Amino acid sequence: MQCIYDVTTEELVAWLEARGQPAYRAKQILEGVYRHRVASFASLSALPRWLRQELAAEFEVGGLPVVRRWDGEDSLKLLVALGDGEMVECVGMRTRWGETACVSCQVGCAMGCAFCASALGGYRRNLTASEIVRQVISLEAAGARISNIVFMGMGEPLLNYDQVLSAIHTFVAPDRMAISPRHITVGTCGIVPAIRRLARDAPRRVELAVSLNAPTDDLRRKLMPGAAKWRLAELLEACDFWTEARGGQPVTYAYVLLRGVNDAPSHADELAKLLAGRRHLVNLIRMNPVEGCQLTASSKARALAFARRLQDQGISVTLRRSRGRDVRAACGQLRRHDDQARASCQGKLYPVGRRAKKQQ
Known part of the structure; x- marks a missing residue:
């Protein structure tokens, strides 16, 4: 059908x-x-x-079947079922700017980032545009009032380019969901050719966020092996193309702070040199806990010192407050559910219109 x-x-x-x-x-x-x-x-x-x-x-028509829901202090996480029995997670986050839907674009992820739960179970398949759109509809049916959308759930959006772009057009079209393009952000590990393509294809004012996480090629290759195909110089050239092609629109660079790995003063200095003269915003994120991962978050004091060191060198930076940790819905915590989990969830469809008891 x-x-x-x-x-x-x-x-x-x-x-x-x-x-x-x-x-x-x-x-x-x-x-x-x-x-x-x-x-x-x-x-x-x-x-x-x-x-x-x-x-x-x-x-x-309508949202995807909800297998399980978790209600957190400032977020709602849904595990939704796809037509072939696969499942993905999506999140609604409450902020002072409104509610944001964090949507998945793949079942699992092939990028292999060392600090991200989405990569642990491997990659299964791309989602269709309608499967992406229906995540937002499921969140709304569960009580969320979505005004912003970020492609930062499971999967690499730019490796599912056509379906992600189709979903974006559905979100922004006046006769469809009519969400302002400036309220939509595409996150990526840095698929260089696709960044250049998106700069030309995406509706005006759609935002780009690049997961950087290291100021050198060697360190980035260790942390993000799936993104190692392109050197940092090539990635930043593509980001410069984005800014130029889109009338000066800046790029957000996400940087996950890992204790003893990428959070030294020298790392901040190298990052500042990389971004000097570029339209940018650095979004620092202390790593969120991931079961089975040996890496840990930088201390709050270390993160604040890293941010100050960047600011002292003219870098625009924010230290992001993690939302959704209490329901494992924060950055890097969404994950693919394996065959055993799917079997245990058979027949357990939760009514989306009712607040369910928080589940861990």
């Missing part, structure tokens, strides 16, 4: 015309699907009953 979120307006009009229906029906359907977020075509009362029944027989 095809998903309605994968259907273009032109395809929907053709489907309707084949059934003797006028083109304006497409607007009625899309308005119900996107503006009103209907979970069933039966809710589209402006349509004839027979047409609603045909839509239900041909297309899926």
Whole structure:
């Protein structure tokens, strides 16, 4: 069965015309699907009953089935089921700027970053655009009021380029979800050709965040083996291209602080040299705990000293407060669920409209 979120307006009009229906029906359907977020075509009362029944027989609509939910102090994490039995996690985070959806774009991840749970179970497959969109709809059905979207869940977005770009267009289109492009951020480990391509293809004002994490090629290769194909010089040239192609738009550089690994004063000095003269914002993140990982977070004092050293050299920097740690939903903590976990979850679908008891 095809998903309605994968259907273009032109395809929907053709489907309707084949059934003797006028083109304006497409607007009625899309308005119900996107503006009103209907979970069933039966809710589209402006349509004839027979047409609603045909839509239900041909297309899926609504969020993904929720296998499990965790309610944290400032976040909501959902484990959602895909049509082939795979599962991914997505997160809604509450901030003073509104609620942000952190969506996954792959089942697992092939990048192998040493500090990230998503890489531990390996890579299974890419998500479709509709599977990405439906994560947001699932979060909204669970009570989140999403106004921002970050592609920073499971997987490398730029290795699923076409589907991620298609999802972005669905998010920003005025007749779809109508989210401002400036409220959408694509995170990447640094897939150089795709950064250049995205600079040309992405809607204006969509943001780019690059996971940097090391100021030298040797250290970055150890921490992020999947990104080692491109040297830092090549990555930064691609980021410069992004800024130039998009009218001076800066790049956010994420830097996960690891105790005794990349948090020395010399690392801060090398990072400052790399970014000098570039439009940038450095987002420092103390590593979040990952089960089975030997790396640990820098101390708060060490992180503050690192930030001050960057600031003293003219670098724009923030030290990010981690949200979602209490439900393992913080940066680097989302993970693929293995076959045993899938088997244990069979039949345990949680109602998304009710706050569930917090689960660890």
